[in-house]
Amino acid sequence: MYIIKRLSQMLLVVLAVTFLAFAAMNLLGDPLTNLLGPIAEADPADLTDDQREDLIEARETYYLDDPFLVRYGRWLGDMVTGDFGRSFKNNVEVRTEIANRLPVTLFLMVYAQLLAIVIAIPWAVYTASRAYRLGDKASTIVSFGMLGIPVFALVVLLFWAFAVRWQIFPTRFDDSDLGSRVWSLFLPAVALATPLIATYQRLLRTDLISTLQEDFIAVARAKGMSNRHVLFRHALRPSLFSMLTVFGINTGALIGGSIVVEQYFGIPGIGRAVIEAIIRDDFPVVLAVVVIVSVMFVVINVLVDILYSYLDPRVKLDA
Amino acid sequence: MPETPSNPTATPAANIGGITTDLGSNALSPPEEGTTTEVSVARRLGLGFWLSVGWLVLVVALALLAPVLTLERGEARQNPDRSVFVLPHPEDTAVAGRLDGPSPGLWFGSDNTGRDVLSLTIWGSRISLLVGFVAIVIGFLVGGSLGIIAGYFRGWFDKVVSFVFTILLSFPALILAILITTLLGKTFLWISVSLGILAIAPVGRLARAQTLVFAEREFVAAARVLGAKDSRIILRELLPNVVIPMSALALLGMGIAIVAEGTLAFLGISTADGLSWGKQIFESGSNARTLETGPHAALFPIVVVFLTVLSLNFAGDRLREVFDAKELAF
Numbered sequence: 158m159y160i161i162k163r164l165s166q167m168l169l170v171v172l173a174v175t176f177l178a179f180a181a182m183n184l185l186g187d188p189l190t191n192l193l194g195p196i197a198e199a200d201p202a203d204l205t206d207d208q209r210e211d212l213i214e215a216r217e218t219y220y221l222d223d224p225f226l227v228r229y230g231r232w233l234g235d236m237v238t239g240d241f242g243r244s245f246k247n248n249v250e251v252r253t254e255i256a257n258r259l260p261v262t263l264f265l266m267v268y269a270q271l272l273a274i275v276i277a278i279p280w281a282v283y284t285a286s287r288a289y290r291l292g293d294k295a296s297t298i299v300s301f302g303m304l305g306i307p308v309f310a311l312v313v314l315l316f317w318a319f320a321v322r323w324q325i326f327p328t329r330f331d332d333s334d335l336g337s338r339v340w341s342l343f344l345p346a347v348a349l350a351t352p353l354i355a356t357y358q359r360l361l362r363t364d365l366i367s368t369l370q371e372d373f374i375a376v377a378r379a380k381g382m383s384n385r386h387v388l389f390r391h392a393l394r395p396s397l398f399s400m401l402t403v404f405g406i407n408t409g410a411l412i413g414g415s416i417v418v419e420q421y422f423g424i425p426g427i428g429r430a431v432i433e434a435i436i437r438d439d440f441p442v443v444l445a446v447v448v449i450v451s452v453m454f455v456v457i458n459v460l461v462d463i464l465y466s467y468l469d470p471r472v473k474l475d476a
Numbered sequence: 477m478p479e480t481p482s483n484p485t486a487t488p489a490a491n492i493g494g495i496t497t498d499l500g501s502n503a504l505s506p507p508e509e510g511t512t513t514e515v516s517v518a519r520r521l522g523l524g525f526w527l528s529v530g531w532l533v534l535v536v537a538l539a540l541l542a543p544v545l546t547l548e549r550g551e552a553r554q555n556p557d558r559s560v561f562v563l564p565h566p567e568d569t570a571v572a573g574r575l576d577g578p579s580p581g582l583w584f585g586s587d588n589t590g591r592d593v594l595s596l597t598i599w600g601s602r603i604s605l606l607v608g609f610v611a612i613v614i615g616f617l618v619g620g621s622l623g624i625i626a627g628y629f630r631g632w633f634d635k636v637v638s639f640v641f642t643i644l645l646s647f648p649a650l651i652l653a654i655l656i657t658t659l660l661g662k663t664f665l666w667i668s669v670s671l672g673i674l675a676i677a678p679v680g681r682l683a684r685a686q687t688l689v690f691a692e693r694e695f696v697a698a699a700r701v702l703g704a705k706d707s708r709i710i711l712r713e714l715l716p717n718v719v720i721p722m723s724a725l726a727l728l729g730m731g732i733a734i735v736a737e738g739t740l741a742f743l744g745i746s747t748a749d750g751l752s753w754g755k756q757i758f759e760s761g762s763n764a765r766t767l768e769t770g771p772h773a774a775l776f777p778i779v780v781v782f783l784t785v786l787s788l789n790f791a792g793d794r795l796r797e798v799f800d801a802k803e804l805a806f
Contacts, residue, residue, distance in 0.1 A: 170642060170643060170646050173639070173643045173646075174643060174646050174647060177643060177647075178655060181655060181656070181659055182659065185656075185659040185660060186659060186660075191659060301786070301789070301790070302782075302786065304789070305731075305782065305785050305786040305789050306782055306785070306786075307735040307738055307739065307781060307782075307785060308739070309738055309739050309742040309754055309757060309758070310738075310757060310778040310781055310782055313757055313761035313762075313767075313774050313778060314775075314778060316761075316764075316767070317761070317767045317771050317774065317775070320764070321764050321767045321768050321771075322768075322771070328764050408648075409647075409648040409649060410648075410649075412648040412650070412651065413648055413649055413650030413651070413739070416650060416654075416743065417739055417742060417743065420742075420743055421742075421762065431651075431654065432743055432744070432745070435654065435658050435745055436744065440658070443654070443655070443658055446651075447647075447651050447654070447655050450648060450651055451646065451647050451648060451651060454646065454647070454648050455646050458646075
């Protein structure tokens with residue numbers, strides 16, 4: 158029941174998000190100008206044949222001769238069936254463009270998440286086991302700084318320190334094989350992971366501290382289990398819930414961050430595709446990416462909610 | 477005692493501060509004073525808070541004074557001897573050599589085209605701070621009033637507003653800002669508006685939640701029994717109680733808006749003309765050769781942005797803890 162309710166909510170939100178993006182294109186200014194730029198307003202006699210064909214095609218692809226709601230319905234139908242239109246600037250199918258670009262971005266995001274988890278969990282366990290002592294207080298300051306530094310400043314710092322000053326990592330993205338891909342994406346992934354590490358560390362630390370007050374921890378300790386065993390085997394698992402809740406929310410920040418990181422490090426992902434499209438005024442690509450990324454974001458959040466309700470059944474009762 | 481009126485309000489907050497025990501300021505006050513531990517709000521906010529405020533005051537003051545401190549265009553090149561604190565015009569190139577290091581009179585060094593980095597940073601702060609400020613004002617005006625009205629009247633309006641908030645939060649923030657700025661134009665006004673739109677939903681949600689709590693309280697019921705109109709209850713009873721605790725959120729939100737503007741500028745989709753921290757950091761920090769010969773041109777503005785955002789976050793956090801608005805999560 159809970160899942161059905163959550164999924165129907167998701168459907169409603171997806172409809173609203175796509176509607177908003179499409180309405181923005183249609184209602185903020187002239188849709189044809191938004192799609193094609195200045196040629197939409199030029200005198201038809203001045204245009205080349207190609208440009209005239211673009212005009213006709215844009216009218217057809219976005220159903221501009223239909224009333225607005227019909228237009229939205231038909232466009233949504235196209236999107237659902239995987240027809241995202243065509244770029245009028247470099248004649249590439251948006252679908253192909255996204256299929257080429259998305260894997261790198263996903264790779265980068267998963268990389269950053271893994272890095273964040275691998276660093277944040279031991280760090281949180283360390284600070285929780287020494288709560289309010291010197292190491293923990295120093296950690297609080299460090300994680301506060303990690304949360305505060307903007308990604309665009311962090312990428313420059315990392316690049317300067319580890320690619321220019323000490324030339325440990327390559328300055329360019331290298332996709333020749335998996336090893337060099339992982340190696341050259343290390344700095345970008347660290348930049349993306351930094352705020353995540355701090356968020357996870359703070360949440361997990363708080364949860365761990367309260368878990369460590371529980372009776373079953375006292376029992377485990379009384380049985381003579383080692384500190385490490387108690388922390389990692391007994392306390393960690395019931396403390397992971399909050400981390401999971403922010404996982405979905407963080408995906409949104411991760412998407413924003415990966416646009417910056419891809420643009421700066423020259424990684425040919427979907428974020429860079431958006432910026433390139435904006436710079437050449439290629440709105441069909443922007444629209445498609447906005448819709449796809451937002452829908453992904455909504456779906457991930459709902460999936461995390463549903464997963465969460467399995468792990469902690471009390472959530473279902475609240476809803 | 478002259479302070480008696482402030483006593484009842486100070487005591488519960490001091491107790492709450494005692495639970496957090498992070499700065500230990502409560503433990504310092506001697507109990508033999510007779511009254512319950514009464515630490516002034518200024519002390520409870522802590523040294524870090526006042527350091528943050530000091531930095532913010534400095535940054536804002538320099539931003540406001542920039543036109544006074546700055547020479548006319550071209551003036552700096554004519555008399556290169558600058559012993560006092562005057563800045564060359566930020567767009568003046570070749571006021572120094574390319575990527576000269578910091579020195580007296582050229583405190584932050586010069587950038588790739590020989591512009592004064594300090595002057596650029598101060599002038600850049602004007603756009604960054606102003607965009608952040610305008611965005612937060614929009615967020616508070618629109619989000620705050622929608623949230624209060626929705627929370628007070630409930631019903632269908634509440635449902636619609638809550639749904640709109642959910643939709644706005646369903647977009648990844650930067651994606652929404654990009655969508656709006658590409659459609660409306662990359663001008664100062666529209667950047668501020670699009671960042672303001674991003675602030676509406678978080679501010680509005682919180683205002684609504686706070687209103688729901690306060691609308692149940694006795695003083696609201698009392699006002700209603702006395703025959704106060706809805707508009708009076710909202711403006712005189714609810715607004716002060718809902719918005720003032722949210723001032724901490726304004727600081728945090730401004731930090732977020734400044735970062736967002738910096739990000740847009742860094743990506744080249746902010747104001748085409750004019751300077752901004754993000755643009756400056758991109759110009760000096762995106763080229764490996766520039767970074768190698770003159771890292772200071774990028775590092776100085778980075779430090780300034782970092783300290784500013786950190787101060788806003790820290791001051792906001794401290795205010796939130798001291799005024800104990802628990803659900804002020806942004």
